[in-house]
Amino acid sequence: MSTHESVRAGGAAVWSPSVVPPIGVELSDSQALAVAFRHLADIGFAENMAGHITWQPDGRAEMLVNPWGLWWAELTASDICTVDEDARVTRGRWDVTPAIHIHTELHRARSDARVVIHNHPYYVSLLASLQTLPELVHQTGSLFLDDLCFVDSYDGEIDSATRARDLAQRIGDANLAILASHGVIATGRTLAEAVYRSATIERVCKLAYHVMLTGRTPAPMKRSDMAGMQASLIERAADVYWAGAARMTIKADPHVLD
């Protein structure tokens, strides 16, 4: 009997939908970003006004970002500011904290990371405090197969470009980094991808924590099965997750687009 494990295919190679439910309105970049903040706040990802989402659209040096002092749950499109590659505010009516260097330096180091999301969601923070990555013991965790990084030391605020460059180097090419005693950084080629990774890591950490509490040994998944699932989650689920999140967020408060 062969011990070879055949790799399960997934993603667009297996199936693509002929039609997907649209968001229903054309969103400007600022509107889309405001919707992302509201959605992630809605699902408990944001620690009140902490953290940032930055979006560096293709071919542009500037980044869209949230200002200091507003909670993610109250942001509207007109609150979104713009910073340059060195974190100077170039447009907007509010200020931006030096913590934004975490983002500007990661964008500089990673041409694929068009969107960078950072905050301190509760269950991610819980595992970060235990100095551990979540065990991937459920199929949704396949999203992070070979794409998780643990930054195992904490030495205070990242408030300068030098410190942020060091952090970006430690993150390397991972799309998801958990920072000891701090929080999480998720990246994506698109807003949809980064939002989906952010929402999913909190759920994965919550599940991993509850599995730990049982004291029982979870059933392992095969890498060969997880690879196909990872492709399906990225290629099929991320965009439709985002469209649904946007529809529900706009319906709950259309003023998010103001």
Ligand SMILES: [Zn+2]
């Ligand atoms: Zn932080």
